[in-house]
Amino acid sequence: MTPLAAYLMVAAILFAIGLAGALTRRNAILVLIGIELMLNAANLNLVAFWHYGPNPGALTGMMFAIFSIAVAAAEAAVGLGLVISIYRHTRTTDLDQINRMKG
Amino acid sequence: MIEKLDQIFLLLRTWLVGFLPARWQAAAGVVLGVVAIIGTYPALFALGTVMERKGLGRMQNRLGPNRVGPFGILQPVADGIKALVKEDVIPSRADKAVHFLAPLLLVVVVFMGFAVLPMGRNMVLVDLDAGLLFFFAMGASTELSVFMAGWSSRNKYSLLGAMRAIAQMISYEVVLLMSSLAVVMISGTLSLPDIVDKQNRYTYGLPHWYAFTPWGFAGLVMFSIAAMAETNRSPFDLPEGESELVAGYFTEYSGFKFALFFLGEYVGMFSIAGLGATLFLGGWTAPFEFLTWVPSWMWFFGKLMVAMCIFIWIRGTLPRLRQDQLMNFAWKFVLPMTLLNLLVAALWRFLGHGWLRWVICWVIVLGAYVLMAQIGMRKRNLGPRRYRYAE
């Protein structure tokens, strides 16, 4: 198994874990955590491809990863802010009870 | 001879490592460095505690510890023994694992920060290309341990203290970063040894320390403010304000863990002071050209000690801030100033040499300071506290 494949596999597992968390947990914050994990898996992919790619001198993959880290920070801030404000309205973060998002 | 004295530690290491087979030498060297660091700073910590207690005592018109050993210099030993033998109390409803991990994590990350600090000529454990970033990464990780400590010991005071500490640390971490960015902008590198080398030049026998440039001076001032806040030192010691929350986030810690926390805080002070010295005060370089014969590491640790004295002095002098004052100060005064300082650094970089850039940069820095102070005073964000008495 080549190193790249190994990294990709780790990323895939991490992604799956994150997805599972996002899909199964009831607490909104934990869903966000799952999403963060998924993002990080993607970052790992990017960096791995950058490292094992034909010309790492171009820095593309790593730049992409760095940018996505920055964006993830923003995403986390806004997401958690939303969770908190939702919590203020409906005194819960249980997604099974927050089901107002329908037509 | 002088060179030997200057490089004595390195020579020592190579000599020691020499006993080992070749393929272990590199690893052994690193291990030795680590051991040296882990050995040195606790000793400094012990020295610091007694210094602080005596100094504070003098400032408060007391004697301070003077029983154990001559002038009580053996006090820290006694303290250590006491801490070791003391019973380690863990609250019943506490989260055992986290409660246990918190101090360890703190100490570990704090010590890791030293890995990139150049403590003398060629005396740096790992010369990372992104050393400064590494240092800040480690610094950022301390917040986590603080939170763990505060949260795990199911205690109102601890949690409040942790919250305060984290809020304060995050706010001032931004300032810390921004004020060091100016240095990075000018020196064009993130590796601390390079930064020191860049400052290791003399004209008229005076060094090219960044602290002597307008932006550097402003940066140093703001850096020290932020450093005090980062390490929860007075006047920013709200997180462990005895009068308000018993002892902040390590209220529930006792015995050795408490000692660990204490150690962690102190060593954190050392490391951040070392960073400040490296960034602005030319690290291990001598303050005057004719003093360059003094071993470089002496200068480094000397600067460290001076910084400690200043810390103690300020702690003995200034009263504690209020939380809102703290936050306002961070976000509405220091941060804008650091941003402006970045601008000034850019000007400095592009105005070329000559007297003009000195004038312009000084004017901008001082003018901005005065202006913002005026505004702050008028808006009463930073002004003196107005007491309201119950009629």
Add this chain to the structure above:
Amino acid sequence: MTVSIPFYILSAITLLGGLAAVTLRNTVHCALALTAAFAGLAMLFLQLDAQFAGFAQILIYIGAVAILVVFAILLTRNAELEATSVFSRTWIAGLAIAAAVFTVLGWAIMQTASRLPEAWPTPQVTVRDIGNALMSRYILPLEIVALLLTAALIGAVIVAMHEKEGTK
């Protein structure tokens, strides 16, 4: 060329951390496990000679995002669902879907594993290179990210702000 020992350790840390982060019952433990996963990832980045990315990962994720998460957890306290299960009622479906995603991904990797490069040049990038790249080629994305971060900052404050009281 097989993979090294540190890789196994680090990926183990990462994956276990992630697993714990999504399975543990106590939300704060989840957050702490998450930070463990982040740390493992950062070290994996270091393994991949991506120093800058790794340290940025620590600085941002452990220093900021994790703290943010625990803050959010503490602010939305008493939402402790001690009695009921922490998983949603239809967790089986979610799990199944996640498994399906993983199978697809793994299948894809396995199919292409043979075509992946074997030997590679170890990249030599200094932070200076990254800085130059950021300032020259990626200047526009940089600006945009800066804008985005500013917007997110303001947005988060406004969203989470009480009507009367100040920021969170």
Add this chain to the structure above:
Amino acid sequence: MLMQEAGAPFNPQFADGPLFTIVNLLWLIPALPMLAAGLSALLKQPRRKLSSSLAVGSLSISLLLSLIAFGHVLSAWSAGAPTREVVNLTWLQFGSTNVDLGWVLDPLSAVMLVMVSFVGLLIFIYSTGYMEHDENYTRFFCFLSLFAGAMLGVVISNSILLLFMCWEIVGLTSYLLIGFWYHKPSAAAAAKKAFVTTRVGDIFFLLGIVWLFAQTSTLLFYNSGAGSLEPNALQRLLAQPAALGLTAAGAIGLLIFAGAAGKSGQLPLHVWLPDAMEGPTPVSALIHAATMVAAGVYLIARVYPLMQAGALTGGSTASLTVVTWVGASTALFAALIAVAQDDIKRILAYSTVSQLGYMMAGLGMGGVAVGMFHLITHAFFKALLFMGAGSVIHGCHEEQDIRNMGGLKSDMPWTFATYAAGMLALTGVPIFAGFWSKDGILEAASHWGVAKTPYYILVLGALLTAFYMTRQVSYVFFGNSRSQGHAQESPRVMLAPLVILAIFAVTLGFLGTPAWPWFQAFLNSTPTSVDFARFGEAGLLPLMLTSSLVVLAGIGLGWWLYGSKSPAANDPDALEKSAKPAWIVLRNKFYIDELYGATLVAFFWFWARVADWLDRHIWGGIVALVSALFNAFARFNRFLDANWVDGGFDKGCEELYSGGGLLARVQNGRVQTYLRLLALAVVVLAAILLIWGGRA
């Protein structure tokens, strides 16, 4: 994608030489006022001083640059060097076709630049005084500078697309400025009218542009041989036949002329211009006298090569003939209407229309130089007249009806003197500016090969011009005062521009006398010299003599009817006494508005009504029918289930309900469900990709 954009350098192919020649900086001239507009748009209402100084300052810098550019061209001309320089840059690129923008500096644009920025600057200064008490001061100056910038853009643009953009901005600003006092319904209506009417022309203009682009596949006028106004493109256009025996060149020329006619109020589309006087007077002066209406004329002058291409009978082409006829008839027509108006600004507006007709006719018959010369002189003295009118209105407390004025020559001496100068220039009294320019047009008309009629029309127009201007002046300034309340002289800041403009109105004509046709030579970039012998050319002196006689006759007539005796405010007009029906017709502007109202508007109104009716009855009926059907069905249903299949029906209902529940579970408002569906879709897509697309 971003990366490439970041990487792609922006390098317009600048003219040779250092980067900071005036040619390469030409774009600054329109850019500065636009910038000022943007800034003052951000200003708060009370920052009046700042906004006005922004506008004036930026425009004065533009004026400076324009003068430099003018000097540049001038030196090039006197040195015998080529006088046209262009800077082109590619704006967009779709595959092989480029959308190019660019600017051109040649005598034409240089002259226009100086004129527009100079007159504009004077009017800005004037309006700082005039609008002093308006609470929307900043907005006003924002619009003004936006207008100035757009106008300058029209002037310098070397790409018909850029020209069209600026053209539209000009239209927009004119809309905004006419409707500046939008709380007045009349003003709002006038603004709408102006906008819509000019749109009509602009549609044709746009069609012309598209056609031109389709034929020549370039948007640039001049591009070192590849431009659309350069010989080989014109050859192609001529070779290309269009409908009605027109060449493509002719057809495109006509389309563009339609746009020009809309903008500068030629005959069918002139209706908006008089109503535009609802706007503040400086606006009328700037937009509807000096610059914007001239844009149409300028456009024709700019695309003149296209118009002229393939000259047919008598050195004229179809499009030029059309231009001539439209211009001439507009000149006469508007002059006739102007005779019977009472609003001081309306009279000037109609005279503007008629003068624009003169310019068009001049372009059509005499070429660029003749028309442009009249444009320039007219810009000066008409701006002068409008601002004089503004100062009169200001002095008479917003009174606009000339019958309620009178005897102002003693009250406002400065205004009177300057106004008189402008009036004499407009009527074309010898040695005044208007004389020379109008004379040039008349001369061109007299030599026109196609027909003589335009000549007579224009002469008659000159007579009428003299007549109505005399009427107005004698109503306003002579006789005994009919105004209630004492009129007072306007502030100095308003008078200074008047004086400056008056000086120009008197002297500007000497740039283009037959003896020394400097202006014409400059525009055609041919050398010239002073030579009084040219007066001796065949038919020149008699022509000048006739025109001046005509003018004097007009003035005399006007004076005899109005000046000598001072009529009271309410007694009927002298003409009304003599020739009532004609008066009525003129008074109502030949009922053009009514005509449009009766035809076009009514037409659309009718169709609107039809559609409404259809909605109400046909479609509505159908809907009602359907609903009724369903209603009946439902009743039947209820009947059935009430009597027969009650249980079964309930069962069915439950089935349906549960089915609905099943479907509804898909959208149960839980985020995670949505997330799940998303992930599922991803899985499916990825699987598909791997199975079928993976091999590719």
